[in-house]
Amino acid sequence: MKTDHIRNFCIIAHVDHGKTTLSDRLLESTQTVQKREMQEQLLDSMDLERERGITIKSHPVSMLYKHDGQEYLLNLIDTPGHVDFSYEVSRSLAACEGALLLVDAAQGVEAQTVANANLAMEQGLEIIPVINKIDLPGAHPEMVEQQFEDILAIPREDCIRASGKSGIGIDDILEAVVTRLPSPRWTDCDQTRVLVFDNVYDTYKGVICYVRVFSGSVKPGDEIVMMGTGQKAVVKEVGRFSPKMLPEKDLGAGRTGYIVTSIKDLAEIKIGDTITLSADPAAEMLPGYKEVRPMVFSGLYPLDTNDYDKLKASMAKLQINDAALVYTSESSVALGFGFRCGFLGLLHMEIVQERLRREYDLDIISTYPSVVYNVTKTSGEVVEVDNPLFLPDPSEIDFIEEPMIRATIHTPTESIGDMLALISEKRGVCDHTETVDETRVMLSCDLPLNEILVDFNDRLKSITRGYGSMDYELNGYAVSDLVKLDILVNAEPVDAFSSIVHRDKAVGKGRALCDRLKDILPRQMFKVAIQAAVYGRVVARETISAMRKDVTAKCYGGDITRKRKLLEKQKEGKKRMKQIGKVSIPQDAFVKILKTT
Numbered sequence: 001m002k003t004d005h006i007r008n009f010c011i012i013a014h015v016d017h018g019k020t021t022l023s024d025r026l027l028e029s030t031q032t033v034q035k036r037e038m039q040e041q042l043l044d045s046m047d048l049e050r051e052r053g054i055t056i057k058s059h060p061v062s063m064l065y066k067h068d069g070q071e072y073l074l075n076l077i078d079t080p081g082h083v084d085f086s087y088e089v090s091r092s093l094a095a096c097e098g099a100l101l102l103v104d105a106a107q108g109v110e111a112q113t114v115a116n117a118n119l120a121m122e123q124g125l126e127i128i129p130v131i132n133k134i135d136l137p138g139a140h141p142e143m144v145e146q147q148f149e150d151i152l153a154i155p156r157e158d159c160i161r162a163s164g165k166s167g168i169g170i171d172d173i174l175e176a177v178v179t180r181l182p183s184p185r186w187t188d189c190d191q192t193r194v195l196v197f198d199n200v201y202d203t204y205k206g207v208i209c210y211v212r213v214f215s216g217s218v219k220p221g222d223e224i225v226m227m228g229t230g231q232k233a234v235v236k237e238v239g240r241f242s243p244k245m246l247p248e249k250d251l252g253a254g255r256t257g258y259i260v261t262s263i264k265d266l267a268e269i270k271i272g273d274t275i276t277l278s279a280d281p282a283a284e285m286l287p288g289y290k291e292v293r294p295m296v297f298s299g300l301y302p303l304d305t306n307d308y309d310k311l312k313a314s315m316a317k318l319q320i321n322d323a324a325l326v327y328t329s330e331s332s333v334a335l336g337f338g339f340r341c342g343f344l345g346l347l348h349m350e351i352v353q354e355r356l357r358r359e360y361d362l363d364i365i366s367t368y369p370s371v372v373y374n375v376t377k378t379s380g381e382v383v384e385v386d387n388p389l390f391l392p393d394p395s396e397i398d399f400i401e402e403p404m405i406r407a408t409i410h411t412p413t414e415s416i417g418d419m420l421a422l423i424s425e426k427r428g429v430c431d432h433t434e435t436v437d438e439t440r441v442m443l444s445c446d447l448p449l450n451e452i453l454v455d456f457n458d459r460l461k462s463i464t465r466g467y468g469s470m471d472y473e474l475n476g477y478a479v480s481d482l483v484k485l486d487i488l489v490n491a492e493p494v495d496a497f498s499s500i501v502h503r504d505k506a507v508g509k510g511r512a513l514c515d516r517l518k519d520i521l522p523r524q525m526f527k528v529a530i531q532a533a534v535y536g537r538v539v540a541r542e543t544i545s546a547m548r549k550d551v552t553a554k555c556y557g558g559d560i561t562r563k564r565k566l567l568e569k570q571k572e573g574k575k576r577m578k579q580i581g582k583v584s585i586p587q588d589a590f591v592k593i594l595k596t597t
């Protein structure tokens with residue numbers, strides 16, 4: 001097929017604005033799938049994804065569409081909607097020339113939509129604005145058109161009104177894809193250049209690469225080279241998704257589809273890499289390749305130490321289809337053996353933990369999430385620290401930098417005061433406000449990533465009674481006065497409770513932690529001091545008074561078997577205790593503290 005009869009596009013939408021429903025309708029309308037074969041919500045495959053309305057993996061689908069008697073090949077490349085996956089969004093965008101910008105007619109433009117639309121425009125994509133769900137009684141298409149004009153500078157005349165549910169506007173959308181979007185770009189290079197924008201692992205075929213061919217072509221039997229890594233492989237199969245895998249003779253310029261090679265290990269193919277042919281290699285990679293770097297780290301430990309091997313095996317399995325997840329083994333005095341894991345963001349972390357619990361039936365405990373700090377030592381050496389335990393001694397530190405974010409927050413007008421107070425409490429600075437409509441404003445602010453890790457989103461939701469939303473992108477590093485806060489139980493530091501915090505917040509956080517620990521830790525036979533210390537200097541203290549405990553006391557005069565049973569039970573319970581110095585801390589206390597603070 002000639003490249004001017006191919007269109008590659010994606011759909012950008014906020015969660016729940018109807019992307020899945022609309023995609024299904026497009027597939028149905030082009031007879032890519034028959035209505036009766038259509039399972040509900042074909043594109044979202046994982047249960048967890050469906051429940052949370054997040055598409056984690058991008059699945060490209062090819063459709064054939066007739067316009068003016070000519071056949072066009074339309075490739076729809078799915079993009080994940082959430083900010084944690086913005087690296088996936090950007091590489092899906094790199095495979096497209098255009099995007100449908102989908103907005104719910106009743107909800108209006110959301111923070112995420114703005115962020116993703118900006119990403120698309122930066123990459124030079126043509127945008128088709130679509131106002132979806134106009135069948136809803138609460139639909140306000142005019143309001144959404146106004147928002148498109150005001151916030152994104154998209155002319156209202158360009159908007160298509162549609163409903164994925166009732167089928168309104170579907171033909172207009174398909175027509176617009178053909179007539180408004182440009183045909184494939186970067187086709188004029190003499191050599192073959194193919195972008196890998198995703199990978200999945202298949203037990204029978206090995207690694208399946210989702211690819212966009214920019215120039216040249218690939219076919220089975222070709223020897224290819226991954227330009228980023230130099231890795232070579234032989235192509236075994238190429239084809240398109242329609243939506244099932246459909247093998248083809250070759251994949252030419254402008255096409256989107258898949259390549260199966262002799263490579264069996266997912267780690268050997270980097271997402272974002274450029275494939276070329278070893279017989280006639282291209283000189284330069286395709287532009288825009290960025291390696292994914294995890295931004296949030298946390299320790300994951302099995303609640304039951306016997307589950308360590310199971311956790312290890314499960315992590316390895318998870319990583320097969322989640323190249324963004326990284327982990328190394330670590331051990332903690334308090335929690336035993338586990339893993340230090342790197343995630344793209346908070347949502348990614350939650351999803352991984354949830355999958356371990358659900359799909360692998362593991363009880364796990366996670367330590368406080370931490371960002372990656374750049375620590376410049378007095379010697380001039382710069383070290384990256386993602387674990388408070390590895391923060392160098394203060395005498396060796398010249399300065400510490402922390403990662404910053406640029407956040408876009410949508411809030412109802414009446415909540416602005418509280419939102420600004422929250423931003424400032426989190427060490428943020430708001431430098432721009434814009435009216436979205438009569439009831440909402442958009443705040444732009446700079447915040448330390450560390451400050452939004454724990455409860456920011458929950459508080460945002462509660463301040464705005466669920467109506468607020470936030471999106472962010474990473475925005476470099478800034479010097480900050482950060483210190484290490486340790487919690488000591490009976491003068492012994494408990495590694496699982498250590499954290500890196502801003503100096504101004506150390507005392508407050510230290511007090512709060514001591515206070516909670518006092519309520520959670522069981523009394524011991526002796527007096528126990530709980531202290532918070534900044535670099536060894538105590539800033540808060542609580543004391544748990546001593547208690548005598550005799551489990552057999554109640555059985556005075558009872559028979560020996562009952563006594564033995566009670567002692568047996570106590571022994572069992574002790575196994576779940578962690579010995580910190582002379583103090584036993586029940587596993588349960590870690591769970592309570594790490595969950596709530």
Ligand code: GDP
Binds near residue numbers: 014019164
């Ligand atoms: P996604 O999260 O963007 O993929 O959204 P979905 O396609 O899963 O849709 C979210 C919810 O909106 C579902 O309950 C759909 O049934 C509903 N929905 C999607 N499209 C329409 C539409 O055009 N009209 C109406 N009334 N509801 C819709």
